[in-house]
Amino acid sequence: MRKVAIVGTGHSRFGVRYDVSLPELAYEAVKEALKEAGVEPKDVELSVVGNAGGWSSEPLPAVVVNEYCGLSGKPTFRVEAACATGSAALKAAHDAIAAGEADLALVVGVEKMNESPTPTVVEFIGRAGNYFWEFENFGLTFPGYYALYATSYMFTYGAREEDLCQAAVKNHYYASMNPKAHFPRRISVEDCMKSRYVAWPIKLLDSSPITDGAAAVVLASEEVARKLTDSPVWIEAIGAASDTSNISKRNTYLSLPAAREAALMAYKKAKIDPESPAKALDLAEVHDCFTIAEVLAYEDLGFARRGEGYKLLKEGQTYIGGVIPVNLSGGLKAKGHPIGATGVSMAVEIARQLLGRTEEGRRAAIRNGRGLAHNVGGTGHYAYVTIYSLSKPR
Amino acid sequence: MRKVAIVGTGHSRFGVRYDVSLPELAYEAVKEALKEAGVEPKDVELSVVGNAGGWSSEPLPAVVVNEYCGLSGKPTFRVEAACATGSAALKAAHDAIAAGEADLALVVGVEKMNESPTPTVVEFIGRAGNYFWEFENFGLTFPGYYALYATSYMFTYGAREEDLCQAAVKNHYYASMNPKAHFPRRISVEDCMKSRYVAWPIKLLDSSPITDGAAAVVLASEEVARKLTDSPVWIEAIGAASDTSNISKRNTYLSLPAAREAALMAYKKAKIDPESPAKALDLAEVHDCFTIAEVLAYEDLGFARRGEGYKLLKEGQTYIGGVIPVNLSGGLKAKGHPIGATGVSMAVEIARQLLGRTEEGRRAAIRNGRGLAHNVGGTGHYAYVTIYSLSKPR
Numbered sequence: 001m002r003k004v005a006i007v008g009t010g011h012s013r014f015g016v017r018y019d020v021s022l023p024e025l026a027y028e029a030v031k032e033a034l035k036e037a038g039v040e041p042k043d044v045e046l047s048v049v050g051n052a053g054g055w056s057s058e059p060l061p062a063v064v065v066n067e068y069c070g071l072s073g074k075p076t077f078r079v080e081a082a083c084a085t086g087s088a089a090l091k092a093a094h095d096a097i098a099a100g101e102a103d104l105a106l107v108v109g110v111e112k113m114n115e116s117p118t119p120t121v122v123e124f125i126g127r128a129g130n131y132f133w134e135f136e137n138f139g140l141t142f143p144g145y146y147a148l149y150a151t152s153y154m155f156t157y158g159a160r161e162e163d164l165c166q167a168a169v170k171n172h173y174y175a176s177m178n179p180k181a182h183f184p185r186r187i188s189v190e191d192c193m194k195s196r197y198v199a200w201p202i203k204l205l206d207s208s209p210i211t212d213g214a215a216a217v218v219l220a221s222e223e224v225a226r227k228l229t230d231s232p233v234w235i236e237a238i239g240a241a242s243d244t245s246n247i248s249k250r251n252t253y254l255s256l257p258a259a260r261e262a263a264l265m266a267y268k269k270a271k272i273d274p275e276s277p278a279k280a281l282d283l284a285e286v287h288d289c290f291t292i293a294e295v296l297a298y299e300d301l302g303f304a305r306r307g308e309g310y311k312l313l314k315e316g317q318t319y320i321g322g323v324i325p326v327n328l329s330g331g332l333k334a335k336g337h338p339i340g341a342t343g344v345s346m347a348v349e350i351a352r353q354l355l356g357r358t359e360e361g362r363r364a365a366i367r368n369g370r371g372l373a374h375n376v377g378g379t380g381h382y383a384y385v386t387i388y389s390l391s392k393p394r
Numbered sequence: 395m396r397k398v399a400i401v402g403t404g405h406s407r408f409g410v411r412y413d414v415s416l417p418e419l420a421y422e423a424v425k426e427a428l429k430e431a432g433v434e435p436k437d438v439e440l441s442v443v444g445n446a447g448g449w450s451s452e453p454l455p456a457v458v459v460n461e462y463c464g465l466s467g468k469p470t471f472r473v474e475a476a477c478a479t480g481s482a483a484l485k486a487a488h489d490a491i492a493a494g495e496a497d498l499a500l501v502v503g504v505e506k507m508n509e510s511p512t513p514t515v516v517e518f519i520g521r522a523g524n525y526f527w528e529f530e531n532f533g534l535t536f537p538g539y540y541a542l543y544a545t546s547y548m549f550t551y552g553a554r555e556e557d558l559c560q561a562a563v564k565n566h567y568y569a570s571m572n573p574k575a576h577f578p579r580r581i582s583v584e585d586c587m588k589s590r591y592v593a594w595p596i597k598l599l600d601s602s603p604i605t606d607g608a609a610a611v612v613l614a615s616e617e618v619a620r621k622l623t624d625s626p627v628w629i630e631a632i633g634a635a636s637d638t639s640n641i642s643k644r645n646t647y648l649s650l651p652a653a654r655e656a657a658l659m660a661y662k663k664a665k666i667d668p669e670s671p672a673k674a675l676d677l678a679e680v681h682d683c684f685t686i687a688e689v690l691a692y693e694d695l696g697f698a699r700r701g702e703g704y705k706l707l708k709e710g711q712t713y714i715g716g717v718i719p720v721n722l723s724g725g726l727k728a729k730g731h732p733i734g735a736t737g738v739s740m741a742v743e744i745a746r747q748l749l750g751r752t753e754e755g756r757r758a759a760i761r762n763g764r765g766l767a768h769n770v771g772g773t774g775h776y777a778y779v780t781i782y783s784l785s786k787p788r
Binding site: 094246 | 475479
């Protein structure tokens with residue numbers, strides 16, 4: 001298998017972006033990524049567009065985005081895997097390069113969620129599971145899905161709402177230093193506790209926002225990467241898994257088994273000890289669509305033992321200086337979660353962190369030269385765990 | 395690059411399928427493909443779902459389809475490239491195997507178009523180009539797109555409406571022998587000429603129908619394919635290209651340049667002479683969403699010189715026994731065009747033709763052991779040309 005590296009990264013400002021159309025938003029990220037890679041649209045051999053769609057008036061967005069970005073003519077398709085869309089798009093482009101079908105590929109994740117026709121955003125997100133049985137018949141909304149996990153976790157391990165709020169506090173703290181974040185401001189546990197309930201015990205400030213945004217990476221084969229840059233960031237391993245569409249068919253609400261499976265697959269490929277992965281990594285971006293999701297991520301990824309994920313937060317172990325810094329970008333919670341962009345945004349963040357190119361105050365210490373992205377669709381309906389490395393994978 | 399083969403094929407009945415849900419429809423094809431491959435769901439390492447969506451109540455269908463097919467747990471994502479969705483999904487799975495990321499993958503294309511919420515099917519298809527400028531502002535519907543090509547072609551080369559109708563007559567003739575076809579019955583040129591105009595000069599019987607259907611293939615690496623079957627059908631080459639989303643930005647309406655580009659890419663990879671590709675092939679399935687599209691395909695693929703595609707039809711050269719038989723399945727026109735399924739259905743048809751497993755009367759003579767699928771999204775917004783072979787590619 002040929003090795004694949006990130007050679008350029010781009011990121012739009014996340015937020016409520018009525019000021020731009022979908023392709024304009026995508027271009028903010030694409031322009032930056034192409035420039036950083038030192039390539040032009042004509043050099044791109046494949047364009048993979050990550051977009052969940054449904055709320056856009058352009059439901060078939062790949063060519064619309066490509067035309068605006070000067071990429072008309074290039075092989076292209078759209079990838080969707082609910083909230084893991086960005087990581088799935090990155091995998092598809094990675095595989096094309098690894099297979100020798102392309103030497104230079106662009107991955108752009110983009111979502112305009114605030115420009116939502118019918119169905120509404122909340123209804124659409126509710127369809128991320130099994131619409132027919134669980135949304136339409138039982139009225140289960142997306143925050144409701146994660147509320148099942150939160151209550152199960154709190155009941156089993158004795159975690160409190162305040163403990164979950166700590167994830168939001170941390171992520172807003174780091175977002176306050178990220179100029180691209182949707183909510184670049186600090187909050188306190190009190191703010192979180194006082195915010196209104198969305199689906200008990202999940203409150204507004206436990207929840208990621210409805211965000212517009214785009215992120216892009218340029219991927220290259222080893223040969224092309226060597227020509228373009230002295231600092232490629234390698235895609236060392238991709239693990240992926242899925243789960244039942246009906247969450248009523250799951251056996252546990254204390255874990256997202258697909259995320260666990262994807263992590264084990266990625267660790268195996270990267271030869272990382274699944275008993276102590278934090279020792280091999282410098283940082284992680286995890287899928288904190290709700291605060292409980294970040295806690296479950298710690299445990300599914302093996303950063304904490306079962307039932308002890310919330311204690312990592314209590315002890316500040318996922319701040320810089322702790323056992324592993326998590327979501328220094330601000331995470332989905334405070335950077336924002338434009339669905340199709342999120343997985344690509346994670347790739348951008350990890351690459352920039354590994355290269356020391358993020359803002360001071362939210363910059364990880366790089367010792368191992370390795371970072372991890374954990375991107376989930378639904379409640380583990382889809383899961384992708386991707387490991388990035390400064391060293392060329394063996 | 396590792397070689398990739400089709401080791402199992404499955405195909406649902408195409409038609410108006412109110413009798414099944416989306417996952418049930420997918421399962422009709424998946425069950426058959428897994429059985430033919432001699433594998434079980436547990437053996438599948440990647441499931442790629444081709445679905446354009448928009449009209450389904452399950453807008454995020456991959457996990458819903460997978461759960462019903464017993465594939466929960468497997469890495470999965472959805473691919474969309476408008477009407478070329480099926481071929482793009484097949485490419486993504488092909489690349490994963492070629493890269494060594496999987497040894498056995500399932501590709502399922504599925505679409506339920508008759509179960510259409512808002513926007514309506516016609517509106518949704520109209521959004522396959524550039525919704526904002528061309529559909530909303532200029533009211534250009536999808537048949538209207540192809541009508542621009544038909545009038546340009548007729549004016550330039552002197553082809554008549556009757557000449558275009560010949561494509562429908564041929565494809566209905568072959569569909570009459572395909573038990574999976576939506577419209578398995580013959581029509582005459584007179585029937586076509588008497589049918590009502592949809593967008594002059596395109597008539598109802600120049601147009602592919604609104605169809606529900608599914609198709610599936612099991613793909614395997616060489617090592618696994620050798621274990622499973624004595625008759626693998628290899629994916630020899632995939633060519634892909636795209637074009638502007640605004641067709642007002644195109645320079646010609648006498649060709650789909652993306653299809654031409656995709657064909658040249660595929661021919662180059664397969665070492666097929668682009669001056670006489672029909673000599674190297676036993677049959678082709680081409681994207682006849684409208685009769686004019688089949689004529690343009692002949693020319694873009696190099697089966698006929700510019701301006702002479704319609705003469706192939708007049709002379710019966712694309713029937714069995716002619717220079718190259720085209721759309722022996724009945725094509726999109728008469729077999730039906732369930733968008734996400736179409737490219738996968740083409741793969742199923744070519745594989746079965748190469749192995750002599752189609753019904754008598756519509757069975758191609760196999761001399762070269764090679765077939766071609768030409769799958770277009772929009773009016774060449776996306777194009778995929780895939781070459782299948784009984785001989786292992788060099």
